[in-house]
Structures are given as structure tokens and as C-alpha cells.
Amino acid sequence: MTIKIDFKSHLENLKNQDQEVYNAVMGEIQRQENTLELIPSENVVTSAVMETQGSVLTNKYSEGYPGKRYYGGNQFIDKTETLAIDRAKKLFRAEHANVQPLSGAVMNIATYFGVLETGDTILGMDLGHGGHLTHGHPITHMAKVFNFVGYKTETDKDGIIDYDKLRAQAIECKPKLLLAGFSAYTKTLDWKKFKEIADEVGAMTMADVSHIGGLIAANVLENPLDHGFDFMTTTTHKTLRGPRGGLILCKEKYAKAIDKSVFPGLQGGPLEHVIAAKAVAFKEADSEEFVTYQKQVLKNAQGLAKGLMENGVTLVTNGTENHMCLLDLRPQDLKGKIVEEVLDEVGICTNKNAIPDDTASPLNPNGLRIGVPVITTRGLNETDCEVIGKLIADVINNIEDETTHKNVSEVVSEICKKYPLYTNE
Numbered sequence: 001m002t003i004k005i006d007f008k009s010h011l012e013n014l015k016n017q018d019q020e021v022y023n024a025v026m027g028e029i030q031r032q033e034n035t036l037e038l039i040p041s042e043n044v045v046t047s048a049v050m051e052t053q054g055s056v057l058t059n060k061y062s063e064g065y066p067g068k069r070y071y072g073g074n075q076f077i078d079k080t081e082t083l084a085i086d087r088a089k090k091l092f093r094a095e096h097a098n099v100q101p102l103s104g105a106v107m108n109i110a111t112y113f114g115v116l117e118t119g120d121t122i123l124g125m126d127l128g129h130g131g132h133l134t135h136g137h138p139i140t141h142m143a144k145v146f147n148f149v150g151y152k153t154e155t156d157k158d159g160i161i162d163y164d165k166l167r168a169q170a171i172e173c174k175p176k177l178l179l180a181g182f183s184a185y186t187k188t189l190d191w192k193k194f195k196e197i198a199d200e201v202g203a204m205t206m207a208d209v210s211h212i213g214g215l216i217a218a219n220v221l222e223n224p225l226d227h228g229f230d231f232m233t234t235t236t237h238k239t240l241r242g243p244r245g246g247l248i249l250c251k252e253k254y255a256k257a258i259d260k261s262v263f264p265g266l267q268g269g270p271l272e273h274v275i276a277a278k279a280v281a282f283k284e285a286d287s288e289e290f291v292t293y294q295k296q297v298l299k300n301a302q303g304l305a306k307g308l309m310e311n312g313v314t315l316v317t318n319g320t321e322n323h324m325c326l327l328d329l330r331p332q333d334l335k336g337k338i339v340e341e342v343l344d345e346v347g348i349c350t351n352k353n354a355i356p357d358d359t360a361s362p363l364n365p366n367g368l369r370i371g372v373p374v375i376t377t378r379g380l381n382e383t384d385c386e387v388i389g390k391l392i393a394d395v396i397n398n399i400e401d402e403t404t405h406k407n408v409s410e411v412v413s414e415i416c417k418k419y420p421l422y423t424n425e
């Protein structure tokens with residue numbers, strides 16, 4: 001998919017009024033065009049999503065919900081928000097949807113506060129094993145309010161979750177909420193087992209599928225709601241390929257509590273231009289084209305993993321079952337920071353990341369996280385991804401060799417030219 005931008009007229013008003021911001025935006029267009037973007041939490045939205053987000057809807061105040069607003073003049077906003085809600089429910093087979101969360105962090109916080117009391121226990125994936133900051137990192141405000149307990153992955157068994165151990169932990173800590181979901185984990189989760197364990201200990205179930213929301217929407221990965229989960233949260237801007245924001249899906253019996261928690265509990269006026277863009281993205285996701293895209297995402301991640309592993313790079317979990325790969329750089333005696341920097345120089349944008357039980361600083365961890373949503377949107381196939389895996393391996397295996405860097409950089413440029421991202425036509 002290429003995104004149409006008429007560069008002659010693009011941002012003309014901005015250009016005339018504010019050259020500095022204009023130059024920065026144009027610079028970012030060039031960066032995206034000339035870079036292989038492998039940050040697994042990013043994507044590129046369609047022109048329709050971008051247009052909607054840049055529309056006059058940004059001018060409107062609409063505190064409240066469709067039909068129950070604290071401001072007048074919301075007849076059109078009610079339409080777009082209702083479309084977003086209905087489309088989200090259909091897409092994910094959910095009983096209720098709240099489309100207002102401003103971000104992924106906010107959607108999780110709103111869910112916790114909506115159904116839990118201060119001091120309640122949340123059992124979620126350990127941060128050092130792939131969980132997200134909002135799943136209980138001590139640095140967050142939530143960690144002062146709720147009692148977060150972390151479960152780990154089995155590093156000596158390809159990173160699987162030992163569900164017997166998880167069950168024992170749940171019996172011991174008696175969580176009110178069992179939370180499944182991750183930011184850096186490459187295996188599929190067994191939603192059915194999570195639900196069984198939660199039922200046994202009387203916990204509610206929540207899946208934070210932010211990373212794999214698009215794969216679930218396209219039914220290429222299983223949907224936790226089909227297994228009876230109470231809550232499912234997802235960011236809308238990752239694999240789901242919508243505008244930046246959050247989405248909460250839940251059973252009808254929690255609908256009121258969740259809506260109240262988002263507004264007025266946590267947020268003020270919703271970003272209705274973003275909500276309308278979410279509606280557009282949900283419609284796009286409910287299509288054959290999107291299913292084809294997500295199938296290609298899975299194939300491309302396999303290609304990337306193959307190219308890396310066949311060229312001596314170690315992957316946590318020995319491969320991937322989703323859209324991302326987590327590289328363990330210890331065998332090459334390297335750290336994430338330097339690899340991220342050198343790859344950046346050759347035009348490959350990646351994300352240093354901790355590996356399970358990492359003893360190094362989070363600012364310079366032992367791993368690197370990469371993924372394929374952006375390059376798949378751009379049209380690359382699994383063979384291209386295998387080549388990219390090899391290029392990354394070449395850099396890792398020759399981190400100080402400038403000739404290698406130059407060669408890799410040339411191939412990256414060729415690939416970017418072959419698959420243009422933004423075009424005039």
C-alpha cells in the first residue's frame with residue numbers, strides 16, 4: 001500500500017505560516033520514506049484515516065457519550081462516535097466498546113479503576129518477561145494503588161508460560177484480575193487456559209492485546225473475547241493500523257463501570273477527530289484486504305526470523321508466532337543500544353529491549369525488538385524480510401566494520417526505492 005500525498009500542495013498553509021514545523025514534518029516524511037521501520041508497535045495509516053484525524057472534528061467539545069453530552073452541537077460527533085462503537089463491537093465480537101481512551105496507558109488505567117478497589121491484586125506478565133509498564137511497573141502510579149504480582153515465562157523452555165505454575169501462583173495470590181498481554185513476547189497466549197485459571201480462583205479476566213489487535217481483528221490469531229474474557233484492551237495504532245489511541249471492549253455487565261471510569265473518572269473531552277479516524281480504521285479492518293495484510297504480517301515475521309537465525313542471531317523463544325522478533329545479543333557480546341544506533345545509521349529503525357531476566361540496564365539492555373507491521377503495509381514480502389533479517393545479522397556480526405555498514409545501507413536504500421511509501425500519484 002502506498003499513501004498518496006500531493007507534495008506540491010501538501011501542508012501549504014503550514015509552510016506559509018510556520019517554516020520550522022513544516023520543515024520538521026517534511027523531514028519526517030523523508031525519514032519514513034528512506035528507512036526500514038521495524039519498530040513492532042508502529043504502523044502507517046491510510047490517507048482516509050489521516051484525513052479524518054486532520055479534519056474539523058478537532059474543534060469540538062463533546063464530554064459525555066453519544067446522546068448524553070455536556071455540550072450542544074454534537075449531532076455529527078454522535079454519529080461518528082456511534083459508528084466507531086458499533087464497528088469495534090462487530091470487529092471484535094464484543095458486547096460493549098468504549099472508544100474514548102486517549103492512549104493505551106489510559107485504557108488500561110481506566111479498566112483497573114473501573115472494576116477494582118485500592119489494594120486489589122492484579123496478576124499480570126512480569127515486566128522483565130515481556131509485560132508492559134501499565135501492567136504494574138513500580139515506577140507507575142498504579143503500582144501505588146494496586147497490588148501487582150508478575151508471572152514469568154520459562155526461559156529454558158523456549159519462553160513458554162507454564163500454566164501449572166501460573167495456576168499455583170493464582171491460587172496463592174488470589175488476584176481480583178488475571179491480566180494476559182505483552183509488549184515484548186513472541187509466543188501466542190492460551191486464552192482458554194487463562195480463563196480456566198481465573199474461573200478457578202474467582203478472578204476477572206483482562207487481555208491487553210495492544211500489539212496483536214490487528215491480527216485478532218483479522219482472525220489470524222484467536223480472540224480472547226471468544227474464550228469468555230471479561231475485558232479486552234487494545235491500542236488502535238499498532239497492528240490495527242488506526243490513529244493513535246486506545247479501545248476498551250468488555251462484557252455488557254461491566255459497560256457502565258467502564259464508561260464511568262473513562263469519563264468522568266479519568267478523562268475530560270474526548271478527541272473526536274481521533275475517534276472518527278478509529279471508526280474509519282475499524283471499517284478498513286473489517287475487510288478481506290486487511291485479512292490478507294495480517295496473513296502477510298505473520299509470513300513476513302517468519303521470513304525475518306529465518307533470515308536472522310540462519311545467519312547466527314539468537315531469538316528469544318527460538319522464533320516467533322506473531323509480528324515481532326526479540327533478539328538476544330549476548331552471544332555476540334553486544335548490547336541493544338549500540339546495535340540500535342548502528343542499525344539506525346544504515347537506515348533500519350529498531351528498538352532496544354530487555355530480554356527475560358535481563359540483568360543489564362533498561363537503557364542499555366541485552367536485546368533488540370523488531371517487527372514487520374510497517375514494512376508489510378509498505379508491500380514487502382517474506383523473501384524481502386528474510387533479506388532484511390540477513391542484513392541485520394550482517395550488522396550484528398560486523399558491528400565495527402564500516403564496509404559492511406556501507407553495503408547494508410545501499411541495499412536498504414534499494415529496498416526503500418522498490419517499495420515507495422508516499423507517492424504523488
Ligand SMILES: Cc1ncc(COP(=O)(O)O)c(C=O)c1O
Nearest residue numbers: 103104105132182183208210235
Ligand atoms: C501491551 C501494551 N499496552 C499498553 C500500551 C500503551 O500504549 P500507549 O503508548 O498508547 O499509552 C502499550 C504500548 O506500547 C503496549 O504495548
